[in-house]
Amino acid sequence: MGVTKPPILVCRAIAQETIERLEQHFDVRSNQGDEPWSREQFIAALQGREGLFATGGERIDAQLLQACPQLRIVANMSVGFNNFDIPAMNAHRVLGTNAPGVLTETTADFGFALLLAAARRVTEGERYLREGHWTRWEYGMLQGADVHGTTLGILGMGRIGQAIARRGRLGFGMNVIYHNRSRLAADVELETGATYVGKDELLKQADHLVLVLPYSASSHHAIGAAELALMKPSAVLVNIARGGIVDDAALAAALRNKRIAAAGLDVYEGEPAVHPGLLAVSNIVLAPHIGSATASTRIAMANLAADNLVGFFHGAGPKTPVNPEVLNAVAA
Numbered sequence: 650m651g652v653t654k655p656p657i658l659v660c661r662a663i664a665q666e667t668i669e670r671l672e673q674h675f676d677v678r679s680n681q682g683d684e685p686w687s688r689e690q691f692i693a694a695l696q697g698r699e700g701l702f703a704t705g706g707e708r709i710d711a712q713l714l715q716a717c718p719q720l721r722i723v724a725n726m727s728v729g730f731n732n733f734d735i736p737a738m739n740a741h742r743v744l745g746t747n748a749p750g751v752l753t754e755t756t757a758d759f760g761f762a763l764l765l766a767a768a769r770r771v772t773e774g775e776r777y778l779r780e781g782h783w784t785r786w787e788y789g790m791l792q793g794a795d796v797h798g799t800t801l802g803i804l805g806m807g808r809i810g811q812a813i814a815r816r817g818r819l820g821f822g823m824n825v826i827y828h829n830r831s832r833l834a835a836d837v838e839l840e841t842g843a844t845y846v847g848k849d850e851l852l853k854q855a856d857h858l859v860l861v862l863p864y865s866a867s868s869h870h871a872i873g874a875a876e877l878a879l880m881k882p883s884a885v886l887v888n889i890a891r892g893g894i895v896d897d898a899a900l901a902a903a904l905r906n907k908r909i910a911a912a913g914l915d916v917y918e919g920e921p922a923v924h925p926g927l928l929a930v931s932n933i934v935l936a937p938h939i940g941s942a943t944a945s946t947r948i949a950m951a952n953l954a955a956d957n958l959v960g961f962f963h964g965a966g967p968k969t970p971v972n973p974e975v976l977n978a979v980a981a
């Protein structure tokens with residue numbers, strides 16, 4: 650006699666191999682056609698489902714939890730979990746899990762890709778060439794800024810921040826400074842070669858600044874007009890963290906007025922919408938939130954989300970819970 654499989658929803662298209670793996674353990678309802686569901690359609694599809702495989706973009710709040718009383722776990726295929734309303738999830742005893750670790754190096758690579766592209770004006774150069782402006786060599790053509798040997802500032806020094814620090818120090822001979830909510834242990838500072846400074850010092854001293862901090866109410870607009878005013882006019886700003894950490898209107902103004910030299914962005918306030926002021930300036934490299942988008946990392950992220958679902962329902966426990974207090978509450 651077959652054992653009943655817990656019902657889950659996979660709300661966006663993912664690799665078929667992950668769907669097949671999930672089907673070994675669950676009764677899977679999936680959206681492999683990647684239908685663009687409204688919030689109402691999403692909640693309707695979640696009815697009766699005990700688990701949700703999410704991408705990290707789906708808002709899990711009190712309204713959704715009230716409408717989906719069967720839901721017990723939401724497994725994000727992302728390290729960020731600012732889509733979770735943790736107090737509401739705790740109140741409804743719904744576990745959230747994220748996908749840390751597996752995307753660290755891939756995302757750090759992309760931080761450097763944006764930094765190099767913005768500092769060396771790579772995409773601006775490509776547009777110049779494609780538009781037929783390149784008719785002869787010119788001494789001053791598309792001169793950019795050096796990355797090697799400069800001072801790299803990192804705001805947010807978790808796994809990805811540390812991986813960026815290593816790249817900066819070992820690969821590009823950079824002097825690395827950082828600011829974080831809490832200072833790193835001495836051995837980690839030694840290994841990454843990064844020096845702790847206050848936030849204002851970071852903004853003032855960095856030749857280039859990379860943002861890798863999680864989004865929360867306290868990091869909302871951590872970089873606004875006042876912070877941009879402290880940065881060097883020659884500085885490049887890179888945001889691979891979350892939209893909303895930067896005040897995009899203030900950044901657009903700073904780029905337009907050459908208050909800073911350039912920016913490389915992977916994330917935006919209200920994405921996929923992009924502030925028109927950012928689209929209007931040329932000293933910017935714009936990517937559509939693809940920091941972790943390599944084939945092997947996508948599979949690793951999906952597998953970790955699947956592991957969390959399997960562990961939660963089938964005994965071993967979730968690997969990377971973000972509100973483990975829910976598990977204790979359920980056990981009590």
Ligand code: 8YV
Binds near residue numbers: 704726728729752941
């Ligand atoms: C994801 C991300 O691609 O992991 C994160 O926090 O921002 C990205 O790696 C995105 O959240 C969709 O899952």
